[in-house]
Amino acid sequence: MHSKIIHYCWFGGSLPEHQKEYIEGWRAAFPDYEIKHWHEDNIPSDDVYVERVLAAKKWAFLADHVRLYALYNYGGIYFDTDIKVIKNFEDELTNEVECLFGxxxxxxxxxxYVGTAVIxxxxxxxxxxxxxxxxDNRLGRMMARNDRVTGPKVLTPLLEQKGLSSSETQNLGNIRxxxxxxxxxxxxxELQNCYTKHDWDGSWRTPGKKNLGDRLYKKRRKLFEKLLGRRNNR
Structure with missing residues (x-):
């Protein structure tokens, strides 16, 4: 049975006003769900991974881990804070489905790649x-090199070991x-029939950082906005 909890992570300051609007959208789509904010004061302080990345203020590393900690210990749904819910998808959460990804x-x-912004x-x-x-197994290498491997690049090989193929909807045992x-x-x-939309806010990035990753992120976001007919108002 799936827990009626929506989890999200936000560390290192106050949640921007525009992202609070996303959370209100979650409430509207899932009115009987508890919404749980994971932050510096309620994450597992005795966890070695959490302790090290929190001390280094590596918020993206921290969110990667805490989202899974929350789902494992409480169950429910995890959303990145820039996920807009278009419609409720509880029909996908049958007792036979242990995990749901897209x-x-x-x-x-x-x-x-299988995403980790909605789980x-x-x-x-x-x-x-x-x-x-x-x-946990990658912690030492990531910290030494400041090398964050994104969630989809960690998740997808695990699913491939279970038989992931093509990019169509599929069930791998009890994983959908x-x-x-x-x-x-x-x-x-596609917006006419989707459950959620990811706005690719990139809020975990260090402000003003001008590296290849940031440039690629901006190109990707512009492409999505062009495809969706949106103007960048931020």
């Missing part, structure tokens, strides 16, 4: 535990992966 890319990309899982999911362990358009639409047409 493809972030599809056949038009070189790699079929649903039952409490004490063995798959979420194995996913969480991947971060939805086609990209349902959680990560990229056109007005």
């Amino acid at each position: 493809f972030e890319t599809d056949a038009s990309s070189n790699k079929h 649903a899982a039952q409490k004490k999911s063995s798959f979420i535990k194995s996913f969480l362990n991947q971060y 992966i939805l086609q990209r358009a349902l959680f990560y639409p990229s056109s007005e047409e």
Whole structure:
């Protein structure tokens, strides 16, 4: 049975006003769900991973880990703070579905990555535990090199070991992966039938940092905004 909790992570200051609007949208779509904010004061202080990345103020590293900690220990749904819920997707959360993910890319990309901005899982999911362990195992290398491997690049190989193929909706035992358009639409047409939309806010990035990653992020966001017919008002 799936817990009626929506989790989100925000560290290092107050949540921007425009992102609070997303949370109000979650409440409207899931009115009987508790919304739980994970922050510096309620995360597991005795966890070695949490202790090290919190001390270094590596908020993205921290959110990668805490989202899985929350889902494993409490169950429910996790959203990045720039996820807009278009419609409720509880019909996907049957008792047979231990975990629910969605493809972030599809056949038009070189790699079929599964996203981590929207995840649903039952409490004490063995798959979420194995996913969480991947971060614990990588901690030393990531901290030494300041090398954050994004969630989809950690998650997708784990699912490939279970038989992940193509980029269509599929079930790998009790793990369900939805086609990209349902959680990560990229056109007005896809918006008509999707559950959520990711706005790619990139809020975890260091302000003013001008590196290749930031430039690629900005290009990606502009492409999504063009496809969705949106203007960048930020």
